[in-house]
Amino acid sequence: MKILYWPKVLYAAGSLGTALSYQAFGTYIQFLYIDIFGLKASLVGIGWSVYGIWNAINDPLAGYWSDNTKTRWGRRVPWIAGALIPVGLFFYLLWVPPSPALNGGEIPLFVYFMGVVLIFDLLWTIVVMSWTSLFPEMIPDEKDRATVSGWREVFSLIGLLVGVALPPIIVGADWSGRGTMALWFGVITPASFAVSLLGSRENPAFQRMRQPAFIPALKATFDSASFRWFLVANLHKEFIFSIMTASIPFWAKYVLLIQSPATAFGAELGVDLQNSLLLGSAFVMALPGIPVWTWAAKRWGGVGLSLAGLLVLPDLLISSRKPLPRPARLRRLRHPLHDRLRSHYRVGHRHLGVAPLPIARRTAEDDT
Template sequence: MKKLLFHITYSFGNFANTIAYQVFGNRIQFYYVDILGLNAATAGIIWTIYGIWNTINDPLMGQVTDRTRTRMGRRVPYVFFGAIPLGLSFFFLWTPPGKSPWMLAAYFLIMLFIFDTIYSLTIIAYNALFPEIARTVKDRVQLSAVREILATIALLLSYIAAPILSETVGFIWMGAIMGGFISLGYLISMIGVKEDKSLIKDDDNVGIKAALKIVLSSIPFRWFVVANLTKEYVFLILG
């Protein structure tokens, strides 16, 4: 029972991640283009620039966590101390200062970079803890099931509650409420989590340049980059 409770609290990180990813993915384009009036072609260019960063920031953030050494471990600090900044950056996505076209575009691009960087750092650190949280196959099956249950609840909130909130109290309050869920979920997920420092080996580290070389030499990754940029290009064409 104690282990199940621990799995439930840890799985709240998946709850937070699902809300952040789904609400962002499903509402942000509509908000900036249809509600705030950002030019669709400009939005397409912004998404293309963002897409390039999004393809390389994951290995970079993975390197950052791998090379971190603290009393709390390598991963826990980024989830615990990243929870509130992530929720705040999500909230600020919905609070652009004024409606000047250039200011709106600049703010959107800057906040995309800030949000995505914190999001990547937090979710990579969170997911990297999974093998330590669940050491056996049985534990991993149970933990995966609990994670999916909470992700499903978060999915319902993202697709049902977020649109209702944006229509009734506005996008800013929706961002504040959902941002609160994101921060709270990640904070709950770190209750009782302690990293096994014996698993940390300094000689396992690969330098950032070497890691990027490995990633960029991967044929599947190159196809992923092409697909991701194509998706962003579609936004530009549709604009």
């Protein structure tokens, strides 16, 4: 099934809604309910645990429903078209609880939070899983996939930038504008999926394939050793990313102490603008790298490249309040990679006190 170039670009536009809604939700919803609405962090933690379990259940269910759908429009398109408006509606409801829930105490607010989060996640999963399942079915060629993946990354980074950096400006320091933000994002998200439907093409061959029952299919999936290893790796990756994302608003307010206006280059920056600049700068820096990584994925393949990227994560996570030891105190390790490792972890990270664990451990042993 040959697909022209522009339908592929239109299909990739779904990444905008995926990133926009998920990043705004993952970054700010816990901060809103804990810090602004006053819900106990322990209750939100319980709710988030239930949400995680529910997410693990509804993902395979949504995939099973989509796989076994047979209509004149295909398997995936009906689910996307049917759920895209409800997902926008429940995204809006997340941010604007009704007065009885907001003013009725912790229990009504917690029940509302749980109910809307679980429904939103189910609808979001149905739309996004059906949309992503179209990708390998529409585009079997690996080079074409790399091209479409590049466009998906472009739309995804735009969604990330808007979903993370723009909310502080829209909602304001007191979060009074959260309804406006929820309305805009609740419209843009389904609109991006509607645009993606214009470029979506179902492959009839997949609809004719006989699908296994749910339990045997689930068992067959876990019989794959490769999938089990991938599941473990992906679980840890998503865990770290989720923690980092959800902690950003708390980190900005209580660690960086962004709680009042500041002056930079003679201009006064409000709390909302400071937060937007902080969060948006990382994504602005990532945009020029998209063509480079698209070319690299075509040249070396996506799996090895993604693993290499994950190896950089310790640069962000290994830190200390203490400064790095002086170079004279670092005894030379009997390994040719020592100088390269020391140089890599020192350059650009000295203010964080970052050092590779083997070097830090050997230094501590030498000092004793």
